[in-house]
Amino acid sequence: MENSTALGQDKENQPQGKEGRPWDEMTAAAFQDPEPGLSKTAESQQAPETGPQSRSSPPRSPQPPGNTPPDDLTGSGASPPPSPLQEPSSTPSPLALARQDLAAPWQSDKNASVTPEAGTPHSDYLEPSPDKGDSTPHQTCQSQGNAFQQPQQPNSHLYGPKDVSCNNAEQKKLRFDIFQETDSNSYDNAGEAEPGASEAAPSMLETAIQNAKAYLLQTSSKSGLNLYDHLSNMLTKILDERPENAVDIIENISQDVKIAHFSKKLDTLQNENEMLPTYEIAEMQKALFLQGNLEGADQELEDEIAENSLPNVMESAFYFDQSGVGLGTDETYRIFLALKQLTDTHPIQRCRFWGKIFGLEMNYIVAEVEFREGEDEEEVEEEDVTEERDNGDSEGEEGDEDELPRPSYKAPQAIPKEESRAGANKYVYFVCNEPGRPWVKLPPVTPAQIVIARKIKKFFTGQLDSPIVSYPPFPGNESNYLRAQIARISAGTHVSPLGFYQFVEEEGEEEEEVEGGRDNFEENPDFEGLQVIDLVESLSNWVHHVQHILPQGRCNWYNPIQKSEEEEEEEEEKEEKEEPDYIEEVGPPLLTPISEDLEIQNTPPWTTRLSSNVVPQYAIAVLRSNLWPGAYAFCNGKKFENLYIGWGHKYSPDSYTPPVPPPVCQEYPSGPEITEMDDPTVEEEQVFRAAQEAAVLPDEEDEETEEGEDEEEDYD
């Protein structure tokens, strides 16, 4: 800001100076000037240049007498006494000339040794003199500026220099701003900075500097400090204390400054809770580890029951680890504890770690349990609901026959789901997102859900209540879809070594036994184990111990009485593994070897492997499903376990194709009920009337006439 104003002033001043200033005034001005100029120069720069200084400083006092013309006083008004400073330099050389001595001193200066003090005032004074009062700084600046250029100017002529100086002054207008700011700047800087350079630079350089400074000023999120302040504090400290070898202990100084900096932390309204979820889950999992202690005194009795139901997760995890599958030791252990929590809080007879299904936001850890006798009766209600629905439909159909026809379309009859403990609902599944979080019981699966689930392929989100948006529409939310996928995976991939399970002969009649296929099995007490090598080499040593799910969506055939033929055919097409020969769907019976599983387009459905090729005698057999990637089983001869870790999707070499839209209903065929005859023509009517008259005339004349009238009206 100052600069601009200064410039303006200068411009104004200059012309005046050129035009009309008598030398007197100029000189006077010149005289004025020197004092600031000199003082500065003396301070800052002239120290090195001994020559000029010596000249200038001593003469100060002598000069005033030398030339103090009245002009000076009037013109400058301000400071006659200091002005003399210049004189000394001038006096030696030309003294004789009265006025021109002013100019002369100049040259003498130049010639002598570029004494800034002496020369500058003159040149400056040519212009700025008019504004004596207000702009002393300018003057000083100018003086400095000129001082530099003087050396370049020709020395010889007495008069010449003045003009030149004037020119110079003009040229330097632009420079004033810089000089003003840096009053005491060194000569070198002032001289070097040509107007062009000084103006162009700021755009690039200054922004870079500002960026750097802004970066340094960034406040650290941790300590609330910024580097700029820190550095300045450090430098202040160093300059205050002046330690020896400061560079060596700079780190300590930095540390001291940081320690010394004490900022009171401001209270905010809310607590910082960035890490809260971390603590939350840790708190939950702490409960898992503490649950042993919580039980207290009568623990033993409960333990007897509980121990039976709790699976030895860690042991099977060890074997799975041998085969290169598994969740890592700590997570497995947490799951183990979570299962313990589950078995302690529910009346569970048998429990198993089923596996883990990935979701987009959260994963599911799935536990497969079998309740003891005290099971909950939620499903009864649901069945009632479905029955009610059926009733409602039938009523609607029967209700009114007289008026408009009602839609004759009947929804395909809902196939009832299987009872708990049977078929696909044999086990109950609990899921949780993370060990430590509460277990959620999944609803029993319905055949419709399985049938639809076969046609869609969706990622799980991790929220049990999120809707499944799909075509065809899925009846239920994600918990139902998850349950359906679990049922399908279990049915497909749960296998055991041959002979481990055997059928229960006595209980055969107890459950519904439609095809003669038995669906109950028990552990074979006489199971002696199998050679691991045999398990690896032959797939026929592995058998399914979970019932196959029919295309109908059930494990046991349900005969829907009203079921139409087409529906069945449709379903058969969708079938994955079997070609049913009967109308009644039949799948492979229980305990069928997996060697009879169907191939997936030249891909064998199972891959077997020894866990270690180096030490085969202690290796275990590992079975991997290619149909359900992520499903594994191991057997070490006696023990076996199944585990699924994956996305919950079936493998197919071809890409998923959405099901084709259902066939469009055919319109009613055009027949006698649809088409109408043409209107009767006049001739026909007349013929008809004639015939009627002929027939009826004898009996009733009145009626006939009435009819005739009616007909006539109609024609109109």
Added chain:
Amino acid sequence: MDADSLLLSLELASGSGQGLSPDRRASLLTSLTLVKRDYRYDRVLFWGRILGLFADYYIAQGLSEDQLAPRKTLYSLNCMEWSLLPPATEEMTVQAAVVKGRFMGDPSHEYEHTELQKVNEGDKVFEEEVVVQVKEETRLVSVIDQIDKAVAVIPRGALFKTPFGPVHVNRTFEGLSLSEAKKLSSYFHFREPVELKNKTLLEKADLDPSLDFMDSLEHDIPKGSWSVQMERGRALVVLRSLLWPGLTFYHAPRTKNCGYIYVGTGEKNIDLPFML
């Protein structure tokens, strides 16, 4: 995952069920050290494994000092003897694209693919069945290359670009902060940038040239081809690629531990849009 810190990395990635059996682990630790010495790599990554029907391929990659320079890929069937794979070419990708289904586990296995080709004989155009044979090794190379280009991940700041061009491991990388770790924008594709050049000046304005020299994940197509999860009470971020199911990237926020591993069938999930 870095071969030097293999065990820790495996532990971190274990949430996806993709582990290695103890003997594989031990043999990898041994053999990758030797690989590093013999091939004079600056850094060796255990890339993952591709599940074949009869055998699995274990894949390792050797990096030179410039992290983004073309990588050398090795495979092994028993984790001890490593063979160098040829660099992937366009031609290989085209060839291998016709093969569907699972890997066999035998590098010399030849897939037979019958194609209908039109043959001009004079005026008539015949359709002739031509049997194209594709070696499994070719397919392996192209699949690894595709996966690397599509879903190899590195957190922002783990690498930095030196003024002279080469990309180095950033020693001062202290891990992402918790808030950054949840965002896809703080992860980059571990490959030469492709889309960076297409960005507008406005988008480039905020980028730090020494850190933001790769494409970030957030613009991947289709949107939602990544699943980001915080596991172990937010002590671990896990990114799972949905486009190439089997690729898992893990990073423990505020530590240097990060890496990715692929364990899968080597097939691209082209059903992704249906599944979201």
